[in-house]
Amino acid sequence: MDTSDLTPLTDRARGLASAGGRRVLGIAGPPGAGKSTLAARIVEELGERAVLVPMDGFHLAGAELERLGRADRKGAPDTFDAAGYAALLRRLRDAGETCPVYAPAFDRALEEPVAGSVRVDRDTPLVVTEGNYLLLDEGPWAPVRGLLDEVWFLDADQETRVGGLVERHVRFGKSRPYAERWVAESDERNARLVERHRDRADLVVRRR
Template sequence: MTNISENPVHGLILPQEYIDHAKILARRKERTILAIAGAPGSGKSTVARLLHEALKDISMIVPMDGYHLSNKELERLGRKERKGAPDTFDVWGYKALIERLKNQQKNEIIYAPEFYRTIEEPIAGSIPIFDNIPLIITEGNYLLLAQNEWKTLAPLFDERWFVTAPIAERQQRLVDRHCYFGRSVEDAKAWVEHTDEPNAQLIEQNKQNVNLTIEWKNI
């Protein structure tokens, strides 16, 4: 396990070894799908973003969060208060997208959805993926979950990275995030305790087929 550090002066630091490894993956003859998974607040989205920023010309990020069920559908199902749990996503829709990306045809543009936190809803057709991009970086909580329909995803990925972080730091990031998007501190802490943390424990304890584990720490 290698650490990723957050330097208060120089900002976020992604070790060169990860960038170099991803470059090697991108040189394969066929398109490579790199999955980056982790618990809420672990830093997986940041790892994906930093990796893409280092490899802009050869990579694209496709987040799992675009397959959140809409708030309207969550209300119908009675799951809105558990938004973010495994059964609040369209896993089969996400799986179909990954399968399409693995077999993208020449001159075909595939559109992926994106989740917008400002409105707490996914929007279809937000991310265009072109056929000449060799490395697809997909990130999300449940990509490596060894339960139910989620367990069918891992074999689709060419490489699987798992991002982890100390519990206190992970939870504080989540509280800060929820507050930034409009929750009170009390509501944010309650959501983390009753929704985010049970999901985090499920993810940490039921991951499968991990090729590389990254620990994110503040220093």
């Protein structure tokens, strides 16, 4: 399946939303694959029946990354609050939850997570969440896969993906040489880790 025609994907997501109760759909893939774009389009198609809760809201704050000595590899698995993300997924699945659930998002202009950015009402039947590490089976990421009803792995041509990553970093204020070095040394290392877990997905989607 690929993204040239979104109809089969939106139909599949609509089926999850109609299955009863609250369902959670994950979209995983390497950096720059287009996860956030696909997730946003799915949510747009479903309207009030879906809401987007990005994994990137659980980035550790820049000050904490500096304290931990991890700022030079921001985006690696241990630069997120993975346990906090898993706890949010559990809360979203809790049938006894009666209040709206507020989730964080990530502001790329600030390069920081922002708490309480996304409201999930009790009667919203589908949560779409996207991020690099939904399929990891190790450390604090291990519980995440079991908290997702379905996971799609978004695959993309490497040249297109890497070029898009560089342009994204430049667009948000990085110099081109810095962006190219960061993608080669950090983003691509993370991409190789993500690729190793693609067989845990329910569906592989090719970006077109």
